[in-house]
Amino acid sequence: MLACPCCTKMSVTTAVFYSSTSALRKILLIRPKTAMANGGNYRELRWFTPWSKPREVEEHFLPRTIQKITGQETVPFGDAVLATKDTCIGSEICEELWLPNSPHIEMGLDGVEIFTNSSGSHHELRKAHIRVDLVRSATAKNGGIYLLSNLKGCDSDRLYFDGCAMISLNGDLVAQxxxxxxxxxxxxxxxxxxxxxxxxxxxxxxxxxTASRVTSFHRVRVEFSLSSFDDIYTLTSNPIQWKYHSPEEEIRY
Known part of the structure; x- marks a missing residue:
């Protein structure tokens, strides 16, 4: 894999305030969050509105400062995926991985092969086990590559974010x-x-x-490839065993 679009979390105001991800450098797609974390330490519904229009995409006019940087006036905004010349990429945001009907399910059935997740999941004792199980399950049942990133360090309040980024392929972990x-x-x-x-x-x-009956996502065409003809003999990463900390080690940290 030679290149990959970079995603970042952001807030977008249209008629309402959305929590979203976008691709950097040139904005290919703004994909709003469809489910908000609103229990325990989180009150996202206080600030944001979940996107409630499945498979729908709108044209979003960018602020003039952003237009000057990227040379774009509008970008696609909504429930869509990115189609490169060699694969299809979909995005989940944090809480969506924890849903019983996570977006990656129908995205995968519609042919999305790579899933990204920009997460802000705080530390709880043994929570790493749950994250690993969720990501492995996502790719075991439906196939695919799942890239999970997570915040690291303390916020300005009382939470600690412990990282635990991972990459999974077809139910196996390949990077920790x-x-x-x-x-x-x-x-x-x-x-x-x-x-x-x-x-x-x-x-x-x-x-x-099941895939033959799924409704297709809008695809945003991207004129580049993640692979090349030159990498056909490149060795691929082997599956790994996740190395968990003991409860005592987690408490010590």
Whole structure:
């Protein structure tokens, strides 16, 4: 995998206030969050409105300062995915992974092969087990590559965010990020073959039948590829075993 669009969380005001992700450098898509965390430590509904128009996309006029930087007047805004020359990329935001009907389910059935998640999940004792299970389950049932990033460090209140970035392929973990690291930035990489996703999915006949009935997402065309003809012999990353901290180690950190 030679290149990848970069996503960042942001807030967008149209007629309402949305929490969203967008691709950097040139804004390819603003994808608003469809489910808000509103229990425990979180009160996102106090500030944001979830996007409630499945599969719908609007044209969003950018602020003039952004127009000057990117050279764009409008960008797609809504429940859509990115289609490159060689694959399809979808995005979830934090809480959406924890839903019983997570967006990655129908995205995967519609042919999305790579999922990104920009998460802000605070630390709780043994919570890493749940995150790992959710990500592995997402790719085990539906195939695909899942890239999960998470905040690190303390906020201005009482929460601590413990990282635990990860990359999963077809139910296996192929890369693990640090937990409780003091580093401000961490980059996690893996070399994976998109054909492994396609072969995995083709062997699950029940999934194929379900996929034939799914409503398609709007696709935003992107004129570049994540792969090239030169990387056909590149070795791919092997599955790994997640290294969990003991309860005592978590408490110590």
């Amino acid at each position: 990020g640090a937990q409780f690291s003091l580093s401000d930035v961490e980059v996690l990489t893996a070399t994976l073959d998109l054909e492994d996703v396609r072969g995995y999915r083709a062997h699950i006949s029940s999934r194929c039948i």
